[in-house]
Amino acid sequence: MHHVPGIRGRCKGFLHLVEGKVVACYVEDREGRRHATDKDILTRVDSERGPFEWTLSPNPAPPSANPRADIPVRPTQNSPVPKTIAPLNLDRLEGWTSRQKLMLSIVYDLIDGVTNIEEIKSHSPLPPAVTEEALRVLLSMKIIVMSV
Template structure:
């Protein structure tokens, strides 16, 4: 565990209450097992903004994401854990397992966003921390190579929220769209 990460392995329910009280931001994750409907070990992820859960999902051993709710993760953690939950203060989508090669399936004529200016979140006066975090998550996924559809599939946010963040970044002239 890195020095910036917070150990939250005292139990997910207890840790979530503390994170909400202290309005923590970040990515809470753990390797978990015995999740109903998912075979084998998997990873649970919760994105927190000011202590509130904005997305919650499970990633199976093949790297597929399954949207879930915190209740299921809390129940699995209390019945089969506690698991080693850690909160990373700078949320980012989980890195793919380097041993698994996932083939890219490019879509012909699929638009590709590219950054053209750095995103300065301090300049966004009047924006909530949650809005800034959502913009930052989507901005960090843009590399000038992957398409909008691939960004939506990699984003921990709902596809509609990811699309809206892309529209905002485009209108702010932070990105361009390559066709």
């Protein structure tokens, strides 16, 4: 999109829906900064300057909303080994903060198919609980699998 009031250059507009109702509306500029806006502004810009391409995509739940997966809480010698089965596409995680994306990326990059969970937690710059949560999210997103 372009010519959005208060935003210079091209940008992307986002409407987040829950049960058909707008729960969040913002514009993301070229640098990835988000600017809160009103849905009426986006629809007006769309009708005056568009039509723009609208894409519907499911949102994976942010980390705190994901159900707990089976990841051991206590260190064990037979700690499972995570293996990647799909690429981590951070661009598809709309509505996630850059910090959440960074945490997922850090943990994803530590997964080599050989290193077990406890070793990953010890090598991660993140707190162990955050590393575990990132592993749960990656598991629930079907980006990794666990093997013993």
